[in-house]
Amino acid sequence: MTTQTTDLKTLLKDPTLLQTRAYVAGAWIDADDGATFEVTNPARGDVIARVADLSRAEVARAITAAAGAMTAWTARTAKERAQILRKWFDLMMENQEDLGKILTAEQGKPLAEAKGEIAYGASFIEWFGEEAKRIYGETIPGHQPDKRLTVIRQPIGVVGSITPWNFPNAMITRKCAPALAAGCGFVGRPAAETPLSALALAVLAERAGVPAGLFSIVTSSRASDIGKEFCENPLIRKLTFTGSTQVGRVLLRQAADQVLKCSMELGGNAPFIVFDDADLDAAVEGAMASKFRNNGQTCVCANRIYVQAGVYDAFAEKLAAAVEKLRVGDGLTEGVTTGPLINEKAVAKVEEHIQNALAGGATVVTGGKPMQGLFFEPTVLTGITDAMQVSTEETFGPLAPLFRFDTEAEAITRANDTIFGLAAYFYARDIGRVTRVQEALEYGIVGVNTGIISTEVAPFGGVKQSGLGREGSRHGIEDYLEMKYICLSI
Numbered sequence: 368m369t370t371q372t373t374d375l376k377t378l379l380k381d382p383t384l385l386q387t388r389a390y391v392a393g394a395w396i397d398a399d400d401g402a403t404f405e406v407t408n409p410a411r412g413d414v415i416a417r418v419a420d421l422s423r424a425e426v427a428r429a430i431t432a433a434a435g436a437m438t439a440w441t442a443r444t445a446k447e448r449a450q451i452l453r454k455w456f457d458l459m460m461e462n463q464e465d466l467g468k469i470l471t472a473e474q475g476k477p478l479a480e481a482k483g484e485i486a487y488g489a490s491f492i493e494w495f496g497e498e499a500k501r502i503y504g505e506t507i508p509g510h511q512p513d514k515r516l517t518v519i520r521q522p523i524g525v526v527g528s529i530t531p532w533n534f535p536n537a538m539i540t541r542k543c544a545p546a547l548a549a550g551c552g553f554v555g556r557p558a559a560e561t562p563l564s565a566l567a568l569a570v571l572a573e574r575a576g577v578p579a580g581l582f583s584i585v586t587s588s589r590a591s592d593i594g595k596e597f598c599e600n601p602l603i604r605k606l607t608f609t610g611s612t613q614v615g616r617v618l619l620r621q622a623a624d625q626v627l628k629c630s631m632e633l634g635g636n637a638p639f640i641v642f643d644d645a646d647l648d649a650a651v652e653g654a655m656a657s658k659f660r661n662n663g664q665t666c667v668c669a670n671r672i673y674v675q676a677g678v679y680d681a682f683a684e685k686l687a688a689a690v691e692k693l694r695v696g697d698g699l700t701e702g703v704t705t706g707p708l709i710n711e712k713a714v715a716k717v718e719e720h721i722q723n724a725l726a727g728g729a730t731v732v733t734g735g736k737p738m739q740g741l742f743f744e745p746t747v748l749t750g751i752t753d754a755m756q757v758s759t760e761e762t763f764g765p766l767a768p769l770f771r772f773d774t775e776a777e778a779i780t781r782a783n784d785t786i787f788g789l790a791a792y793f794y795a796r797d798i799g800r801v802t803r804v805q806e807a808l809e810y811g812i813v814g815v816n817t818g819i820i821s822t823e824v825a826p827f828g829g830v831k832q833s834g835l836g837r838e839g840s841r842h843g844i845e846d847y848l849e850m851k852y853i854c855l856s857i
């Protein structure tokens with residue numbers, strides 16, 4: 368690690384965006400016992416903040432306040448709610464540079480990418496501010512002459528939210544925006560690695576006019592405790608989680624006791640398939656975008672790259688050349704394309720997958736080794752087989768493993784041979800093949816001739832063990848509404 372330290376406040380135009388206390392029931396609070404936890408810059412290893420370390424008691428207060436604030440919030444018109452969300456969006460975009468610097472400092476992604484995440488995160492607040500005005504009901508032709516049937520949709524209640532470190536802004540807004548638009552209260556617990564982006568969001572929520580108590584950010588190093596509070600507190604009507612499938616299973620088990628409605632955005636193992644008839648240069652561009660975005664730390668990153676035999680060597684050569692142009696370094700340094708991994712566990716996992724592949728006969732085309740601190744050489748391996756760990760486990764790092772295949776049917780079978788089903792990608796130009804493959808892949812999201820699929824206007828989510836529900840799009844608000852059927856006898 369460098370000896371350089373990160374004095375974030377001096378980097379910000381508006382230093383008040385950097386908060387270290389939790390935002391609970393409309394107030395900025397320390398933990399009742401004064402406890403704090405450290406936030407470090409993964410690029411430099413230095414401590415950039417000490418943040419309030421809340422326990423269940425403070426979180427319970429946030430939940431109670433959210434329930435209390437819902438009454439007035441749902442009494443407002445949809446237009447008033449929409450206007451406040453629009454103001455929040457505007458404030459996020461006005462402060463995009465500062466929010467990006469805070470995000471880079473605590474998560475590591477290059478500033479340009481962090482600013483891109485701020486725009487992506489803000490887009491959910493803009494989108495659901497608009498959707499707030501379109502929560503329609505139904506009238507149904509009565510089943511008897513004296514019956515008048517209607518269906519109305521009402522906010523589900525207080526939402527508990529748990530989010531990961533890899534998108535510390537967008538994963539929260541992808542949840543809180545539809546929740547608030549639907550009229551719900553919201554209590555968000557960000558990952559301990561990246562709480563500062565969430566707290567900066569709360570600063571701007573307050574400025575935008577989000578009512579005190581409706582929206583809280585509860586920072587804590589005690590993830591399991593907070594998860595239990597969300598699952599056991601009867602005022603919580605909805606749990607929304609983004610993170611690993613392993614933790615998703617724990618939460619679903621805990622949620623069962625109260626039959627708590629859950630949305631789960633979980634792990635992935637995305638196949639990226641390159642057919643003989645693909646535009647190879649486009650396929651390399653798509654593979655670079657999908658694989659190395661956020662240094663490979665996204666749930667929709669290409670995790671397995673299948674290349675048809677006829678173009679395997681050419682693709683491997685082109686991909687390696689593109690990978691060698693990546694510039695690894697501190698995300699706050701101009702021109703850096705690839706930041707550090709989030710922690711030592713992440714570095715160890717990438718190294719484990721590489722060593723396992725090499726032991727099985729794979730070959731390093733470029734990269735392959737850890738660098739100083741949490742940095743890792745962007746890596747391309749050839750000779751990957753289905754017996755290797757990288758075939759069944761999500762690497763969550765800068766490793767591009769190339770599998771060879773012969774036929775279309777083989778590619779589909781191998782691509783689907785996983786417990787996950789979040790995102791898949793393929794490059795081909797034959798219209799018959801494109802149609803067959805896009806329909807045969809068992810995934811919630813399929814990118815055809817593109818490696819980037821994320822947008823607020825489309826439904827994001829997985830099948831199989833990649834999750835439950837969809838976020839974003841006109842569907843994303845459904846998970847925060849309950850349908851009420853009214854049968855009026857006249």
Ligand SMILES: NC(=O)C1=CN([C@@H]2O[C@H](COP(=O)(O)OP(=O)(O)OC[C@H]3O[C@@H](n4cnc5c(N)ncnc54)[C@H](OP(=O)(O)O)[C@@H]3O)[C@@H](O)[C@H]2O)C=CC1
Pocket residue numbers: 529530531532533556557558559560587588590591592593594595609610611612614615617618632633634635665666761763789833834
């Ligand atoms: N489908 C999707 O959209 C996404 C999926 N993921 C998946 O998550 C993994 C990487 O992210 P990572 O953060 O390591 O995932 P984790 O599942 O370990 O953590 C996700 C969040 O859950 C918290 N958490 C951990 N254990 C518990 C628990 N027992 N009860 C309540 N909360 C808990 C974490 O807190 P803390 O970090 O403080 O320990 C973090 O805030 C990958 O598998 C990736 O694919 C990640 C992002 C998006």
Ligand SMILES: O=C(O)[C@H](O)CS(=O)(=O)O
Pocket residue numbers: 533534537538609664665666667821827
């Ligand atoms: O956490 C993730 O990986 C995100 O869900 C992926 S995306 O929505 O930013 O593409």
